[in-house]
Amino acid sequence: MSAAPSRDLSATPVSPAEAGAAFDGLAAEAGLLVAVSGGPDSVALLALLADWARTPGRPPLRAATVDHGLRPEAAIEAERVGELCAGLGVPHAVLRWAAPKPAKGIQEAARRARYDLLAGEARRSGCSAIATAHTLDDQAETLLMRLAHGSGPAGLAGMQPRTRRGDVAIVRPLLGFGKARLVATAQARGLAFIRDPSNADPRFERARWRALAPALAEQGLDAARLGRLAARMGRQEEALSQRAAAVLAACRLPAGGGGDLRLAFRQLADEPEEIVLRVLATALGEAAPAGESYGRLERLEACGAALLAALRAGSAMRRTFFGCILALDRAGVLALRREGRRRRGVHPATS
Template sequence: MKKKIDNYFSKISSSEFSKILSNFGPFESNPEIAVGVSGGADSLLLVLLLQQWVLKKNGKLTALIVNHNLRSGSMAEIKILKEWLKKYKINYKVFHWVGKKPKTRIQEIARSVRLKMLTDWCFQNGIIHLCLAHNLDDQAETFLIRLSRGSGVYGLSAMAPISVYKHVRLLRPFLFFGKERIILTLEKMKQDWIEDPSNKNTNFQRVRIRNIRSILGEEGIDNNKLSQTSKNLGRAKAAILDNVSSLAAESVSIYPEGYVILHRGKFLKAPEEIRLKLLSHILMCVSGKEFPPRLKNLEKLDRVLCSSRKNFGSTLHSCQIESLKKSIPDNKIIFFREMASIQDKKILLNGKSCIWDNRFQVSCDIKIKNTMIYCAKLGADGLKQVLKFFPDAGGSSIPYKVKLALPSVWAGRSLLSVPHLNFRKLAKNVVFNDSSAAFKPSVSLGMHTTWVV
């Protein structure tokens, strides 16, 4: 299970770890921390060091475990992991990935599902710090994988020690440590760990990249060099993002109903790279998707926006993009969610909030006896119900197609509430106290972007 490590490497001490973590603040006086744990060497050592740190701070630590149900032995491994966590008196929560599994890009999609599960739980439980166990070796492998795909500055820039995703701070304190030191530390602690068989499966590109790194190392292309290159590109990425943020502040308006208006005149004056990144961020913001559109599709959209065409409509990344006919002199472009692509339905537990369509934080305080309440898109049928009781909603300033994609609260086929239209249905069997839906895009368009209230 374990390989021998030369004594040249020293173990990671709790004081060294605490010193690194002190740079990841600020933390609350009694911090609540979540950490993703698989049972592998990296995440297991991370949770053990975090437990020592949290206890000294009188805080609380929760280990989050995801069973992807991709291997027959995964449940047995989780049972072992739970016993280890109990031994160290660490609280844990287990999630299960159910449903149909992908046949391609398995590891990539599994990582995405895992991150979504972890960040959703943190958000719903008011925890803003999520620690992940990516290390220096992971950084180097990710760089080489993205290099093989022809990635640009964004893809090749380093994983940041601190980043924000869906309003949760992602902390990666192990980016300062290589795999060998991590394993040595566990050996010194006499703590076993779980080896994932997929880490030796050469059907996965990451494993093949890992296997050739020793050859690259002989040519001087080692972890430190690759990491330094990523950091250098990270600075270039930061400069681009700063310009994207400035362009967004000048040319973008975000509306609480989940749509965006782009002022084309100011947009066209920016360099192509900045325009493309802003378009990517707008589409991710409006669609709720966690990955950007393909570059060739962004370039095609950019060419249309830079052309002399005044009226056009397009669909990209589950968004509809149209010119606003009433604003032709101002060249305004509207981006809104494609209603047909919204499939999300979320059961609403009374008094608790949920993330719907990966875009809105929805909550309600509605009681109906023996009836399940859920959140779904309004749609044409729902809008008809609104107009039946509230005719003035048809003349509101919200564009018609945007209304169709609004979050709404339902009981069966009966519409109860549409917060953005100030609509709620009163009935004898309904106890209606409150409902709300706040647009919470996971992708920021810049701190100074105009939000229209």
């Protein structure tokens, strides 16, 4: 007997059983705040979570909509989300971004503001986690954007199902579902949703990648394949991070007289270059002033290469990087300390 042909699930609604499996890790949360923009993805997430949360023993559910104040229609859309939440029996809050808007980088600034507002509302309402409706399509777009920006393995692991923003968790339970299935879920339930015109605005990078998705899919780079790549990179990232943490512990030396972080760099140099860079990045993160960043991965790679070259040559080296002063002595000991305040017109020499 021949096997039945496989059914294309790309545009079928998410079933209660599938939703239950996706939400299984959320049962222990003190409370869930679901971020609802009013688009089909977040409306579907809201409805699925509302059904799931009705079972006794599940965490209380609340919803919030962020009005960024960037479109005149946003306030009315937020009110409609409130009406939808009332029909589902979910308490709802509208959070307004009242701060002055930057002239450049508006989407990134709006994203930071959105998470800040949501985290504040989660704390205020006693919710331990914020649930967002990021999908497999969002994951694919994120991967392509990071690839174009030169990200390393950590960046190519894409969005993670759970991250933290201070004391609040950010959970993304729908990362394994394509957007078409969430649209189908909202439609099957007769739930009204809006489509944000900025999602197709070519001024924004994510929208440009979204427009390329059909052509990429024709060449085999569809959302499912990119999502699998992100999962595989995430698996490698976990292994590499664990190895780097063990190596850092083994290479750490007693602190210097001024509290310098000191590493046995000669011992570290026996590791693969990827581990060297990860240990160096972690050490810099410990020593650098809060808020500093080494920026693009290429800068860290160049710094690591210079340190390794100096070690092989038996030379001492001193470099200012990432808000830190790195000093490698001829014995192969690397000391890192926070850079002091620079005087105007004076820049520490690098070698």
